[in-house]
Amino acid sequence: MPRLDFWYEFASTYSYPAAMRIEAFAASQGVAVRWRPFLLGPIFAAQGWRDSPFNIYPAKGRYMWRDLARICSALELPLQRPEPFPQNSLLAARVALALPESLRAPFSRAVYSAEFGQGRPISDRAVVGELIAALGEDAPSVLARAESPDNKAALKSACEEAQALGLPGAPACVTEGGEVFWGNDRVEPAVEWALGEGGRQ
Amino acid sequence: MPRLDFWYEFASTYSYPAAMRIEAFAASQGVAVRWRPFLLGPIFAAQGWRDSPFNIYPAKGRYMWRDLARICSALELPLQRPEPFPQNSLLAARVALALPESLRAPFSRAVYSAEFGQGRPISDRAVVGELIAALGEDAPSVLARAESPDNKAALKSACEEAQALGLPGAPACVTEGGEVFWGNDRVEPAVEWALGEGGRQ
Numbered sequence: 001m002p003r004l005d006f007w008y009e010f011a012s013t014y015s016y017p018a019a020m021r022i023e024a025f026a027a028s029q030g031v032a033v034r035w036r037p038f039l040l041g042p043i044f045a046a047q048g049w050r051d052s053p054f055n056i057y058p059a060k061g062r063y064m065w066r067d068l069a070r071i072c073s074a075l076e077l078p079l080q081r082p083e084p085f086p087q088n089s090l091l092a093a094r095v096a097l098a099l100p101e102s103l104r105a106p107f108s109r110a111v112y113s114a115e116f117g118q119g120r121p122i123s124d125r126a127v128v129g130e131l132i133a134a135l136g137e138d139a140p141s142v143l144a145r146a147e148s149p150d151n152k153a154a155l156k157s158a159c160e161e162a163q164a165l166g167l168p169g170a171p172a173c174v175t176e177g178g179e180v181f182w183g184n185d186r187v188e189p190a191v192e193w194a195l196g197e198g199g200r201q
Numbered sequence: 202m203p204r205l206d207f208w209y210e211f212a213s214t215y216s217y218p219a220a221m222r223i224e225a226f227a228a229s230q231g232v233a234v235r236w237r238p239f240l241l242g243p244i245f246a247a248q249g250w251r252d253s254p255f256n257i258y259p260a261k262g263r264y265m266w267r268d269l270a271r272i273c274s275a276l277e278l279p280l281q282r283p284e285p286f287p288q289n290s291l292l293a294a295r296v297a298l299a300l301p302e303s304l305r306a307p308f309s310r311a312v313y314s315a316e317f318g319q320g321r322p323i324s325d326r327a328v329v330g331e332l333i334a335a336l337g338e339d340a341p342s343v344l345a346r347a348e349s350p351d352n353k354a355a356l357k358s359a360c361e362e363a364q365a366l367g368l369p370g371a372p373a374c375v376t377e378g379g380e381v382f383w384g385n386d387r388v389e390p391a392v393e394w395a396l397g398e399g400g401r402q
Contacts, residue, residue: 047258057248063369063383070380070390168264179271182264185386189271 002176002194003032007162008108009040009170010089010096011052013064016116017071018171018184019108025187031194035104037096038162039089039155040170046163052086071184072116080119087115088123091146095128097155098146103135110134203377203395204233208363209309210241210371211290211297212253214265217317218272219372219385220309226388232395236305238297239363240290240356241371247364253287272385273317281320288316289324292347296329298356299347304336311335 006022008015026033044053054061065081072079092111099107110131114120120127129139145151165174173181173190177197181190207223209216227234245254255262266282273280293312297305311332315321321328330340346352366375374382374391378398382391 043260047260057369059244059248059367060369062367063381066381067383067387070394166260166263168258168261180264180267182268183386185384186268193271 001030001032002197003034004190004194005034005036005174007036007038007165007167007170007172007174009038010092010108010111010115010122011086012040012170013054013068013116014184015171016112017068017075017077018187019112020077021075022171022173022187023105026191026194029191029195031191033105035096035101035108036158036162037093037104037108037155038158038167038170039093042159043163043167043169055085078113078117080117082115082119082121087121090123091125091128092122094146094151094155095132095142097158098142098148098151099132099135099137103137107131107135202231202233203398204235205377205391205395206235206237206375208237208239208366208368208371208373208375210239211293211309211312211316211323212287213241213371214255214269214317215385216372217313218269218276218278219388220313221278222276223372223374223388224306227392227395230392230396232392234306236297236302236309237359237363238294238305238309238356239359239368239371240294243360244364244368244370256286279314279318281318283316283320283322288322291324292326292329293323295347295352295356296333296343298359299343299349299352300333300336300338304338308332308336 004026006018008019023033044050049056052061054064069079096104096108096111111122111128114127114131115122122128125143129143132139132142165180167180168182171182171184173187175190175194175197179190179193181187181193205227207219209220224234245251250257253262255265270280297309297312300308312323312329315328315332316323323329326344330344333340333343366381368381369383372383372385374388376391376395376398380391380394382388382394
């Protein structure tokens with residue numbers, strides 16, 4: 001079965017609709033998805049940005065919020081802007097990585113729903129703990145694992161991998177052959193490409 | 202018949218596939234297209250950019266060229282990077298605006314084909330003159346009209362309109378109701394939205 005790496009950042013707006021739909025869509029096409037949380041901070045910092053480009057460039061920001069509202073409306077996803085935007089996503093990313101792989105996708109969708117569906121603060125330990133507990137896991141021990149030196153190093157290494165892949169932003173899909181597709185609007189072409197690669201194997 | 206304004210910049214890479222396909226697609230759906238040449242320079246300058254963001258941010262640039270190659274390949278459009286990139290698009294934009302409306306679309310497609318299909322320099326008067334002549338028009342008189350004070354003022358005013366609309370880049374489609382859709386990948390949603398507006402009238 002062909003596989004896609006789905007790279008996502010919890011602070012990223014367009015990662016929200018992509019995360020909510022990618023697994024069902026990819027599965028319907030016979031493509032497996034590997035969930036790869038990472039942080040855009042280091043990549044943006046390398047471009048001289050210390051804030052979201054949607055805040056730095058107001059025309060892009062205004063457009064993005066309107067575009068996202070249309071996209072969410074078409075997908076019947078609620079949309080509420082979290083304050084502040086962007087949210088600090090470090091804790092959520094560490095938790096996503098610390099969880100067993102089978103819980104990574106449901107936890108990640110729960111984070112996006114809380115953040116962009118309900119406008120809740122995902123940097124809040126209590127909020128993140130609640131989402132962990134809702135999956136039937138023990139929040140304190142998962143949080144401790146998330147903040148262990150090993151897990152912090154694993155997230156740092158994922159960010160370096162994302163940078164080495166040349167990801168320009170999030171979300172991004174990377175096929176086993178190394179093709180990069182950036183954006184919620186590239187989920188379909190990425191899955192199609194992954195299928196083509198599978199056929200060529 | 203519902204109508205879309207198609208805002209395009211001759212230096213813009215993603216405007217190339219959009220320009221080559223928008224008219225046929227919109228017509229097939231019963232939507233008219235009004236061609237609106239403009240310059241991104243003033244909009245980018247307002248964001249502090251004195252070059253294409255694809256040059257300023259190398260990760261975005263590398264991704265864009267690969268993404269564009271995939272898009273052009275799927276549309277069976279040739280792709281050759283013009284040097285330098287971006288091309289100075291002032292003359293071509295002035296000519297597009299100076300031509301009668303019925304020639305604006307075929308001239309614009311001819312410019313994009315020369316620039317990104319064959320890598321030819323579109324700031325070259327001889328190249329632009331050749332494309333004008335191929336439409337059966339008198340190149341010297343069109344070029345003179347293009348550089349008249351009235352036409353220069355008309356292009357400046359179009360750029361101000363684009364800025365007032367909040368266009369974050371090119372290409373962009375704007376419906377009669379004022380909805381903005383940015384990017385080659387938003388041609389279909391824009392046409393669909395324009396149809397919905399038509400139905401609500």
